[in-house]
Amino acid sequence: MTQARPDEPAIVLEDVRKRYGDVQAVAGISLTVGRGEFFGVLGPNGAGKTTLIEIVEGLREADSGSVSVLGLPPWPRNMALLPRLGVQTQSSAFFTRLTAREHLSTVAALYGVGRQGVERTLSMVGLLGQADIRVEVLSGGQRQRLAIASALVHGPELIFLDEPTAALDPQARRDLWKVLRALKGEGRTIVYTTHHLDEAEALCDRVAIVVAGSVVALDSPGRLVGAAKAPTRLLVPADRITVERAERIEGADRVCVEGDSVVIETRAAGPVLAAVGEVAGLDGVRTRTATLEDVYLELTGSEQHA
Numbered sequence: 001m002t003q004a005r006p007d008e009p010a011i012v013l014e015d016v017r018k019r020y021g022d023v024q025a026v027a028g029i030s031l032t033v034g035r036g037e038f039f040g041v042l043g044p045n046g047a048g049k050t051t052l053i054e055i056v057e058g059l060r061e062a063d064s065g066s067v068s069v070l071g072l073p074p075w076p077r078n079m080a081l082l083p084r085l086g087v088q089t090q091s092s093a094f095f096t097r098l099t100a101r102e103h104l105s106t107v108a109a110l111y112g113v114g115r116q117g118v119e120r121t122l123s124m125v126g127l128l129g130q131a132d133i134r135v136e137v138l139s140g141g142q143r144q145r146l147a148i149a150s151a152l153v154h155g156p157e158l159i160f161l162d163e164p165t166a167a168l169d170p171q172a173r174r175d176l177w178k179v180l181r182a183l184k185g186e187g188r189t190i191v192y193t194t195h196h197l198d199e200a201e202a203l204c205d206r207v208a209i210v211v212a213g214s215v216v217a218l219d220s221p222g223r224l225v226g227a228a229k230a231p232t233r234l235l236v237p238a239d240r241i242t243v244e245r246a247e248r249i250e251g252a253d254r255v256c257v258e259g260d261s262v263v264i265e266t267r268a269a270g271p272v273l274a275a276v277g278e279v280a281g282l283d284g285v286r287t288r289t290a291t292l293e294d295v296y297l298e299l300t301g302s303e304q305h306a
């Protein structure tokens with residue numbers, strides 16, 4: 001198998017465009033994903049993420065622009081590229097009557113991967129304990145692990161994961177994060193689509209926020225949050241301070257009530273916190289700094305989750 005040169009980017013897009021009738025789904029996107037990067041693609045429903053990723057995977061032809069994946073053009077469908085890519089989608093198909101191990105062995109056989117590769121992959125995604133259980137009785141989280149295992153079993157250099165934690169409970173999500181971090185630790189490049197902003201913040205080296213077919217922000221989550229200069233929120237138990245008193249604190253930009261807290265938004269967290277301490281004491285006061293979700297909501301102009 002041809003390996004990409006370590007210094008060669010995994011993906012290079014230049015002014016990629018795709019239109020469906022009147023809809024400009026991808027409106028001129030240029031970006032580079034480095035080898036070994038964990039790269040997030042975020043954006044509201046209909047932003048063009050799936051279209052963009054399908055172009056990179058070689059499943060769709062761009063109208064214009066250039067696309068290079070592991071140094072090769074993915075379109076027309078490039079058979080040399082396929083074994084070097086791993087794709088997990090929302091609609092991953094399973095052989096439900098088979099056990100997890102049998103399912104994975106079947107997928108592995110398509111790529112000429114033997115028993116050892118199957119066992120290594122089951123172990124990597126934490127499914128060895130469930131390997132002899134039929135797919136149809138695996139839990140949602142276990143199925144997602146199997147979907148990821150199916151995308152990984154042939155040892156691809158570049159992996160596309162489409163909302164792998166959708167519909168998982170919080171513990172199963174966190175467990176899957178460990179699997180994803182381990183994958184990155186192996187030096188694989190991961191392109192990750194998610195609507196969970198906390199997840200993108202915790203896992204991704206860089207994220208692209210796509211709105212209406214264009215990239216409106218591209219950087220590490222930390223730098224995006226830092227550059228946005230979003231306010232800090234101080235949550236003070238409502239029985240300890242009134243809205244009127246909080247509004248008189250110098251540096252309080254906005255005050256409102258949320259549940260059982262008076263929320264003070266400020267860009268001068270230190271002095272405002274000191275003032276709150278004098279007025280109400282600091283017991284039970286919570287501080288929320290800006291997150292990628294704040295940046296995202298600002299850029300997408302939406303109060304709702306994408």
Ligand SMILES: Nc1ncnc2c1ncn2[C@@H]1O[C@H](COP(=O)(O)OP(=O)(O)OP(=O)(O)O)[C@@H](O)[C@H]1O
Binds near residue numbers: 023025048049
């Ligand atoms: N095959 C198609 N034919 C016509 N229009 C399409 C087609 N696929 C997507 N679109 C339109 O292109 C735009 C981008 O869709 P796309 O599925 O790429 O967005 P997305 O960001 O992946 O959305 P979601 O988060 O909901 O999956 C949307 O307006 C969608 O309705």
